Amino acid sequence: MSTLRSWFSIPRDSHFSLANIPFGIISTAASPTPRVAVAIGDHAVDLDAFTANNGFQALSIIQPHQTVFSQPSLNAFAALGRPMHTVVRKYIQSVFSADTPYPDVLKNNASLQAQVLVPLEHVTSHLPFKIGDYTDFYAGLHHAYNCGVMFRGSSGAIQPNYKYLPVGYHGRASSIVVSGTPIRRPNGQVLLDPSAEKKIPTFSPCRMLDMELELGAFICKANTQGEPVAIGEAPDSLFGVVLMNDWSARDVQAWEYVPLGPFNSKNFGTTISPWVVLADALEPFKTQGLENDTEILPYLQEKDNKSVYDIQLQVDLKTQSGNTATITKTSARHLLWSFPQMIAHHTITGCNLQSGDLLGSGTISGSTTAQSEMGSLLEQSAGGKKTVKIAGGEERRFLEDGDEVTISGVCGGDEGMLVGFGTCVGKIEPALTLSF
Structure with missing residues (x-):
């Protein structure tokens, strides 16, 4: 990429270089x-x-x-x-x-x-868009595998459908908030003793509050209901990308998940960064995603193998006492499915996407077993069995009240030419005290 020079003073380490324009x-x-x-x-x-x-x-x-x-x-x-x-x-x-x-x-x-x-x-x-609908996918293969090992063992970690289609669920658009908005710890039903013979839930504040490192993509081009978007035309439906933190109440999720998947565990808050990086600005950073060793159906086959973005992602956690640690570093190239594939699959039934609809990538984790490449505390703590070191002797299994999570992401290594997203920040507030 040739260097773009400006008459306007732009800090060389700025995410918002002349090459960006979000x-x-x-x-x-x-x-x-x-x-x-x-x-x-x-x-x-x-x-x-x-x-x-x-x-x-x-x-x-x-x-x-x-x-x-x-x-x-x-x-x-x-x-x-x-x-x-x-x-x-x-x-x-x-x-x-x-x-x-x-x-x-x-x-x-x-x-x-x-x-x-x-x-x-x-x-x-x-919020950059009035968001009509929000769908969260599960395209981070390493995250899916890590979670699958926890719940089903290594032999059954990846479900049979996972490499054939972009797995997703419909989220809650009304609780998507812009970076800097506090997130209140949710209350809900949790099962304190999963091993008990009789399963009786307790109502309490979430004890296993988690963050999820994701990207979000906004739709620009609506399709007519009943008419799918072909994979070759799907990029025309993509406006741009933001950073996303899909907060998760893991203990609530564990109890409610069967048989229809996430509900209250995911509907209380999703944070996105305020500046949308256009698809054009990200074009130079397209790269090949994870290799899919399964022969996928024709409607999901892309001609261009370079279909995901090499965005360098980082998660920092700051505690209420002021201690800070970088807990995750990874790349958005660790996705099995691209946003065009998500669009093609989402609409194959004739589902009509609209301008302003948001698609989440799913949690992005690196390819190693290192804690520092994992995009959620669920993975880093192995479901709460391990700790994540912060500083000053503090450690975490899941998020505590007062914790502040900051996600950042940037493309390119040349100062003065960075294409970045700024930050996506959320701080945890205590749960409401409810009486019935």
Whole structure:
């Protein structure tokens, strides 16, 4: 990738280089109405203000649609389709490039710079989309294997269907929150003694609260109900990607899981990062995912073996006492199924995806047995049998009240050219005390 230089000062270690240009929704104290922005360096570019001041004067194709940038979500912009996302992103890149062909738009316009460039520390980020539906997949093969070994032993760790289709379940869209939103520990039914002959649950706060390192992908192109999206066309349905933490109440999950799978154990909170990295920005980092040793059906076969992204992922845990540790480092290349395959499978029945729908990748863990490559505390603690060292003598099996989990992710190793996501942060609040 050739180096992109800008006239605007961008820290060399910024996730939001000129090679990125992620989209999000912001508000400020001076202008509290949420609207569309992009991130560049340590600033947000208010696209509503940019548009109002004729910032898109040299991009005629977007001019009939400029009201999308005053909307409180990215749904309308996303629905314009990937070709439009591409030209808008490239135009913004050209406006900020060192040799911009449009110097009078922003480079030589100090007055407009003051109106549209807002330090990120002064903005409030909001959910980037109005999310109609949310489906969480289980595409992290190593996570699936590690969990399967715990529950079924090594010989039956991977279920017979796992390598034939992207396994998933429908999650709860209403409890998806933007990074920085506190997560309250849920109450629920738990089985304190699974070995007891008579299985009687107890109602209590979750004792086995977990994080899950995932990616989320937003849909831009709707398909008509009854008409599947072909695998070759599925990339056109992909707007962009965020970091995701699908919080899980493991003890609640263990009791409710049979026969229909996750319910209350997953519906209380899912955190996503605020800036959506466009599929175009991630294109240079596409790589081959995990090899599938099973011959999959034709509707899931991709012509391009490079279908997942080499995103370097990290999870940090900070305790209430202030001790911090990096507990996970891995890569998004450890996925068996790609987002286009998830889209093709999701719609093969004729299910109609819509602009703003969110797909979760499932927990991403590395290929080794090292704790530090595992994307959940369930794996790292072997179901609560081991501890995870933090610092200052602290350790964890699962999350405690006051713990703060931060997920970060970035592509590329060249400073000044990083394509990253920023952070996805959530802090655990104590459960409510309920009386009946």
